[in-house]
Amino acid sequence: MATITLDKVRKVYAGTMEAVKGVSIDIADGEFIVLVGPSGCGKSTLLRMIAGLEEITTGEVKIGERVVNKIDPADRDIAMVFQNYALYPHMTVYNNLAYGLKNRGMPKAEIDKRVKEAARILEIDDYLDRKPRALSGGQRQRVAMGRAIVREPATFLFDEPLSNLDAKLRVQMRVEIKRLQRELGTTSVYVTHDQLEAMTLADRLVVLNKGNIEQIGAPIEVYDRPASTFVASFIGSPAMNLLDVTSDDAGLKLVTGTGLAGAASGLDRGRYTLGVRPEHLEIADGAASGEGLSLEVTVNVLEPVGAESFVYASFADGGPQIVVRVSSHARHQPGEKLYLKAMPQNVHFFDADTGKRID
Amino acid sequence: MYRTRITDHLILILGSLMMIGPVAVLFLTSTHDAVEVHRHGLMASWGGHFLETYNKVLFEPGGFTGQATGMRMLMNSMILGIGFAVGKIVLSMLAAYAIVYFRFRMGTFFFWVIFTTLLLPLEVRIVPSYEVVQKLGMINTYQGMIVPLLASATGTFYFRQFFKSVPDELLEAARIDGAGPWKFFIDILVPISKTMIAAIFIIMFVYGWNQYLWPMMMTSEEVYFTLVRGIKQIMLVWVGSQIPDYNEAFALAVLAMLPPVIVVVVFQSWFIKGLTESDK
Ligand SMILES: Nc1ncnc2c1ncn2[C@@H]1O[C@H](COP(=O)(O)OP(=O)(O)O)[C@@H](O)[C@H]1O
């Protein structure tokens, strides 16, 4: 068990390509941290610097009280699960689990005990004599987990471990990883580009964008109070509606001209980005009244997904299309006029230039 | 689905006959005695001197010193073939390992240097090579025959391509598991390369087995004669007014063919795997 401290960690590839731009995070003992962001944002690079697979250009990584910048991966007391599992193809499952322990010079009996125990936890006892080739994707995934568990490390590192599984297995393994981590209480850093995976697994999310941290926080915090338009559009599905608006003495209106009734006051004059989630828009009976945001839109398409449906609609003057979540029983026709409203606490404002949240 | 037709079989049978025909004739001719072969040329019938000829070729001393029995030549060819194959594999694997896994300065450059040696076959550099071996005092030794030809651009190239196709994560997993460069090579890389090794082994074994010019330059003593040289030697008596022992030459040729055939037959499934698929 250990804390992990990243202090202004930077990574520059080939002298010019800055993949991670001064990232600082304090990870508590036993915490499950998820690094999330679009492909290419530097998640893997950051994780691999913690693992010791990638040199740290500047900054400091501490595991426990120890600065590990110059320490070999094998001596950092970590275990890593890779996206493609990286099992040794010529070794049996048993030897895949045992290999790292053997290299440490652990006695045979102890190795055997640990391998059997890990196999029991992950329910792979029956495959111990098989080669990885003879296993299904899900089983390989478990073996990869097993190889991490037997080491009894201070830290688990996961790099998109579920990406190669089909949707159903992914959900199942996601639950299982969470349960295992709770049981073992091992500090974990988990990389994914899937916001749903991130939300469900994390104690705290770290949203990365182009090598910078956009926001750190508990999943629900990040969802409720996204720190920037980037986070707002990345976390949540479908993404938050973002509208370019201007504020003046007459109130708020879209840059295309349509006025927005009743939206939050107290904003200085100027341009802003207004954000509201599809699930926070409600269909009202008539034109605006009271506080909160009111919109008047025309339905383009109704998209049923089963448990709910989504309406895609646009404003009278064109402008951006917005998404609204409605009940699966709703029967809105294209061309139909809708009045939408949102509670004031569900309407977010961001600086039009920097994209930063304004409270 | 495609259904095999009789014509397909005919074509295949014809092809096989064309390949096997000359070998069969060679073998059948070798069972006749020398006079008959001299008189009638190649034969397609069983001659009845099989045991006698092959016994003589294998066990009866020949040459000036009487040290060049067939068995001896077979052994020499074997040493050459296996020495070549094993030496080349070890050397080219290590070279490819260095090039692929150690990002040293000018690694790619060195690879291409090795690669361009393909353009310089042995025959081009045979005189300087001879001089080097001679100065090292390795004339008339097995090392002299084998070592100077071990550096293998082909082998290095194949292993390099193979190593490059091994996912990086395998190395990383091994590093986390505490395997250093040497352990990774022995524990992981060599075992997963085994089909590739088999393929290269066949190619190099046959190459070494069939060497003629180089061993002839390196050795003058009959103890070092290889099968390929033995065949030539038998035919040489023509200069005396004797009939050359065609039957024996043919028998030697048959013997010279056997080991490579056996190697190919035994390793062929691995060979195909090594060149086409990989087990990663
Ligand atoms: N070995 C490398 N050399 C040069 N650039 C790299 C290397 N590895 C990754 N990068 C670059 O660094 C950026 C971040 O990569 P990565 O951390 O793998 O992203 P992610 O895992 O978030 O998809 C990408 O733009 C990628 O092209």
Ligand SMILES: [Mg+2]
């Ligand atoms: Mg990645």
